[in-house]
Amino acid sequence: MREDLSLRVGIVGLGLIGGSMAKAFHEYTNCTVTGFDSDPAVLEAAAACGAIDAAGAPDDLSRLDLLILAIYPQAAVDFVRENGARIPRSCLVTDTCGIKTAVCAQLSALAREFGFRFVGSHPMAGREKVGFPASEASLFRGASFLITPCGASEEDVALLERTAESLGFGRCVVTTPEKHDRMIAFTSQVPHALACAYVLSPQCPDHRGFSAGSYRDVSRVANINETLWTELFLSNAGPLAAELDTLIQNLSAVRDAVRDGDADRLSSLLRQGRLVKESLGE
Amino acid sequence: MREDLSLRVGIVGLGLIGGSMAKAFHEYTNCTVTGFDSDPAVLEAAAACGAIDAAGAPDDLSRLDLLILAIYPQAAVDFVRENGARIPRSCLVTDTCGIKTAVCAQLSALAREFGFRFVGSHPMAGREKVGFPASEASLFRGASFLITPCGASEEDVALLERTAESLGFGRCVVTTPEKHDRMIAFTSQVPHALACAYVLSPQCPDHRGFSAGSYRDVSRVANINETLWTELFLSNAGPLAAELDTLIQNLSAVRDAVRDGDADRLSSLLRQGRLVKESLGE
Numbered sequence: 001m002r003e004d005l006s007l008r009v010g011i012v013g014l015g016l017i018g019g020s021m022a023k024a025f026h027e028y029t030n031c032t033v034t035g036f037d038s039d040p041a042v043l044e045a046a047a048a049c050g051a052i053d054a055a056g057a058p059d060d061l062s063r064l065d066l067l068i069l070a071i072y073p074q075a076a077v078d079f080v081r082e083n084g085a086r087i088p089r090s091c092l093v094t095d096t097c098g099i100k101t102a103v104c105a106q107l108s109a110l111a112r113e114f115g116f117r118f119v120g121s122h123p124m125a126g127r128e129k130v131g132f133p134a135s136e137a138s139l140f141r142g143a144s145f146l147i148t149p150c151g152a153s154e155e156d157v158a159l160l161e162r163t164a165e166s167l168g169f170g171r172c173v174v175t176t177p178e179k180h181d182r183m184i185a186f187t188s189q190v191p192h193a194l195a196c197a198y199v200l201s202p203q204c205p206d207h208r209g210f211s212a213g214s215y216r217d218v219s220r221v222a223n224i225n226e227t228l229w230t231e232l233f234l235s236n237a238g239p240l241a242a243e244l245d246t247l248i249q250n251l252s253a254v255r256d257a258v259r260d261g262d263a264d265r266l267s268s269l270l271r272q273g274r275l276v277k278e279s280l281g282e
Numbered sequence: 283m284r285e286d287l288s289l290r291v292g293i294v295g296l297g298l299i300g301g302s303m304a305k306a307f308h309e310y311t312n313c314t315v316t317g318f319d320s321d322p323a324v325l326e327a328a329a330a331c332g333a334i335d336a337a338g339a340p341d342d343l344s345r346l347d348l349l350i351l352a353i354y355p356q357a358a359v360d361f362v363r364e365n366g367a368r369i370p371r372s373c374l375v376t377d378t379c380g381i382k383t384a385v386c387a388q389l390s391a392l393a394r395e396f397g398f399r400f401v402g403s404h405p406m407a408g409r410e411k412v413g414f415p416a417s418e419a420s421l422f423r424g425a426s427f428l429i430t431p432c433g434a435s436e437e438d439v440a441l442l443e444r445t446a447e448s449l450g451f452g453r454c455v456v457t458t459p460e461k462h463d464r465m466i467a468f469t470s471q472v473p474h475a476l477a478c479a480y481v482l483s484p485q486c487p488d489h490r491g492f493s494a495g496s497y498r499d500v501s502r503v504a505n506i507n508e509t510l511w512t513e514l515f516l517s518n519a520g521p522l523a524a525e526l527d528t529l530i531q532n533l534s535a536v537r538d539a540v541r542d543g544d545a546d547r548l549s550s551l552l553r554q555g556r557l558v559k560e561s562l563g564e
Binding site: 193196220258267270 | 474491511523534554555556
């Protein structure tokens with residue numbers, strides 16, 4: 001499947017996400033990809049397998065239609081601050097950060113300062129492995145592509161939607177940075193915090209033989225990149241702390257009912273959980 | 283694959299576990315299965331598909347080599363108290379309850395009273411669906427079969443191990459009821475409590491489009507049978523409350539580090555989680 005998408009794309013950071021995007025552009029579209037990465041070995045590997053057409057120098061930024069920042073939040077802001085003057089007014093810039101309020105505010109301001117266009121985005125895909133070697137063209141197949149327009153034109157949002165579709169995403173969701181961060185705190189950040197908190201139990205090292213799917217599912221994402229996730233958590237501290245409070249309260253209610261031997265209260269709490277899942281058809 | 287296992291087996295309760303066992307005995311062994319269930323329609327369905335050779339009357343208990351109690355903990359104890367006099371001394375009785383300390387103490391006492399043999403067991407398998415229609419012969423494939431001998435002879439434990447192997451279990455783990463319950467509180471009960479607590483967040487009904495594998499994994503078992511799990515939780519209140527305390531403490535530590543904006547503390551907590559997973563080779 002090759003979509004009729006022909007853009008000059010730049011990707012900054014060829015890790016799991018950037019590398020997978022490069023491979024997907026190569027596999028599914030007619031776009032050319034210029035790769036930017038601080039590691040020469042990664043650029044070489046990406047060029048060798050055809051994921052990028054060329055390794056980029058700063059001046060190559062001036063010849064792009066679409067620039068994708070696939071690096072950590074603060075690094076993305078720093079990159080644009082440093083290189084913004086080279087990005088042409090005709091270029092659409094997007095990031096891939098897992099939090100949006102803090103990043104979009106800064107990148108929007110830089111877009112206004114330097115004159116290029118900006119739409120925030122968040123490809124909802126990942127793996128337990130990191131880096132270019134873990135990247136694959138099919139990573140985004142069926143995943144959600146979250147878009148925070150932040151005042152961008154409908155045309156720019158449509159271009160990003162078309163790009164996401166070409167890369168294999170299953171759907172685009174247009175939202176505000178604030179709603180994005182509130183939802184992501186619940187759907188993604190809490191499970192990551194939880195996985196780490198869970199495996200710190202003294203029973204964990206002995207779980208083999210006593211565990212099945214439940215253990216595997218809750219603990220899966222504890223295999224975390226703590227540098228990235230510390231930055232993501234702290235950039236979304238308000239919504240995340242609020243979600244963790246909610247979870248701790250609900251868990252405490254279950255714990256209290258268990259400790260008090262209160263079957264009615266416990267059964268009612270568990271039933272409420274089941275009813276939520278059922279109402280969602282899950 | 284038909285194992286050379288020829289026992290006269292009785293199964294009390296043809297729900298997900300008992301029904302799957304009946305089907306697995308039928309499919310993989312030369313055992314005959316007599317089924318006991320309070321619902322005549324279930325007995326009829328089980329006989330129609332060959333999962334059981336016959337529906338049992340109380341007197342049929344006297345002709346069994348192996349009796350499996352695949353009903354709720356209290357119901358299992360009640361069944362034996364009522365029918366213990368009909369169980370021959372040559373019959374090995376086991377249960378399938380997800381908690382062991384409370385159940386094994388009562389069933390061991392009844393075994394001594396009535397003279398039959400007893401070994402506790404817990405087939406670590408399940409699905410999100412319940413009842414005979416959800417049962418399948420392959421349910422136990424690769425799963426752990428936990429055995430609490432409670433003073434039984436090596437011969438009886440070996441018979442149960444051989445039976446579990448025939449039914450497709452991947453491994454048997456022999457342990458004490460106390461260790462079983464402490465481990466199960468962590469590996470199974472906490473994830474179920476957690477799933478229900480998690481989906482009670484006000485964000486949950488809106489998760490679609492913002493969620494991926496992490497949400498799916500943590501929320502999966504919220505689709506709970508609250509009657510069964512209330513009984514399981516309250517029968518293991520001490521170990522479960524202790525595990526929930528541990529989790530709440532560890533979650534609170536993450537929440538506090540997030541709220542305080544303490545990158546070093548947060549990163550250290552997340553790294554500890556990763557190191558546990560890595561040390562387990564997961």
